[in-house]
Amino acid sequence: MNETGIAWTAAAFVELLRKKIVPSAVRSPEQIGLCHPAERGDLGVTVWVYDIRECEELRSHTMRSIDGNRQRYPSCFVNLYCMITAYSPGDARYRSAEEQKILEKIIQIFNDYGAIDMDLESGKSAGRGPACTISMLNLSIEEKLRIYGNTEQGYHTSLFYEIGPVEIKSERIRQTTRVTHVIFDVE
Secondary structure: OOHHHHHHHHHHHHHHHHHHHHOOOOOHHHHHEEOOOHHHOOOEEEEEEEEEEEEHOOOOOEEEEEEOOOOEOOOEEEEEEEEEEOOOOHHHHHHHHHHHHHHOOOOOOHHOOEEOOOOOOOEEOOOOOHHHEEEOOOOOHHHHHHHOOOOOOOOOOEEEEEEEEEOOOOOEEEEOOOOOOOOOOOO
């Protein structure tokens, strides 16, 4: 997978969860996935990217040199907004407590590992530019209900996080020529 962009970052976010909460809070990595909570199937933890916004603080108009003869147009940086919901398959008497334990473990993970800036497989820097920080959003219950939407399942206690900045590199490249000689005429 290309180690840049929205899809890579969302997958790295899920992979971090899989590596840190299996098997302590969730039985298998396959029980954690990217989807809307209403479409969760048999997932125990859903991660839904519900919004993507431009990171205006990093807006740039500066070309980047690729080599001596080419420059890449500026990248766009965005922030991802995610909703994480836990579902327990257990007995109804214990379901809420089990889900709260999963959510607590997720909070602990993102507190301990507050950025996605490494290739999760090799442990080496992915060279994708700035690290993507992970920060919890403090939303009102009204905002959470509006994001959750009208599902027949009703609202489930969920966590809301912002991940960014995520770099989206421009495909536009400009050819340049280097100055090979300069003539100064002094009188």
